[in-house]
Amino acid sequence: MTNKKQYKRVTVKSLVEMKAANEKISMLTAYDYTMAKIVDGAGIDVILVGDSASNVMAGHETTLPITLDQMIYHASSVVRAIDRALVVVDLPFGTYQSDSKEALRSAIRIMKESGGHAVKLEGGKEIKDSIKKILNAGIPVMGHLGLTPQSIYKFGTYTVRAKEEEEAKQLLKDAKMLERIGCFAVVLEKIPAKLAKEVAESVSIPVIGIGAGADVDGQVLVLHDMIGMTHEFNPRFLRRYMNLYETMTNSIGQYVSDVKSSDFPNAEEQY
Template sequence: MSVHQSNIKRVTTHILQEMKARGEKISMLTAYDFSMAKILDAAGIDILLVGDSASNVMAGNETTLPITLDQMIYHATSVIKAVKRAFVVVDIPFGSYQGNSSEALRSAIRIMKESGAHAVKLEGGREIKESVLRILSAGVPVMGHLGLTPQSIYKFGTYTVRAKEEEEAKRLLEDAKILEECGCFAIVLEKIPAKLGEQVAKSVNIPVIGIGAGGGVDGQVLVTHDLLGITKDFQPRFLRRYADLFNVMTEAVQGYIKDVKGKEFPNKKESY
């Protein structure tokens, strides 16, 4: 961590913009609960995303679609209580903004008021322009999300790489510019060719955070449970596991079971 970074009392949209300007990469991870958020924040993460991936990771759903606005607010409230430095962004879940800018605004305001979060994130480009503008007009910072948009999984029918064809790549680039013009403070690009990721990052002035979008973007995001190796089944090419907590936790639990069964726990020192 650079000296500059550790001196930051709180990360803001302005600080993220400065980081892009001087070429300092932005680090972003997901958080859904107080204990994990406290660790990530203290470690020096720049942005915490209360992702609708909570639907998969925390609730065991196959897609991000089932999670509700109330559930997202619950997760966001838990995360905010733990955070002293990171910038906290919350996903507006599926069905709480599409096709209705008034509903989008209501959802964003509920998230901000009830959780104390710093910004919201929406999936899509030109088709959600009206919602983005409406939310921004209320003074709520908006992060965009292009490329593979998991809330539209049934439309795509697959989680494969997006924008490989020239037409879709051109549209994605245009959408990024539309989101910037609307006033979004940053954009997430998911699962697109590295060359296109770099092109987008160079063509807009706002930070571009990638997940499977190569190293030419302004920052990276991963799902924390994947990075820590708590999840085992999910193995996309873009994922680097920095720990193997699945096995660490399994061994710890098995050790505990063994000691309880063998009357080793608690011992005299652990008793009153």
């Protein structure tokens, strides 16, 4: 077996090399300096500054309310923390869909003001012009197909996408189109594993799955779900590696009790 190449810095080129070498790509979200430093230090390949910050950090029901300024704030906090990972930043809802010039302006602002390494856009043929314009400016683009949370009101539900043959065919076409116009990778969210495998085998760019089975080139989860800080969200694709919700609740409860009983601070914890 050949030794896996060690990357001092992960780049868009590294990801394509990983796919060619059959090395799986690990990706997690992060939205702030402290968390990003931990995630990067643990050896993650890609950090996604997701518009899921809208839900996780701000408590919104959907990803729609988060603004470009807020995404730049989160992304710049993450970029300051990392030494190795590739940082991909979501373009938020309303900053690229209707006008390719606005899409380019949005992407340029993210790259200039946050220092991120690439942007991610949701959608296929309907946003082709926006993607091309961003790519022509030399900005790397990651695609996102399947369940596209910014279109939640169109779908009406966060259910599995592309189960019907017509939608599955369109998704495969869109993935090939994204590769052809120059995207360096594509995320597939919540689609049948069989279809995700077919997409991954049909394109030479890395395919990162979330709820898209094991036969893709890498996986992404929302960090706060993966470490169990959130506890209400239980999709089938989520594996919780910790139960931080319980640990933190117990620790904070203990602190409250120690303060109330004058147990904290003790003689050693003062000057």
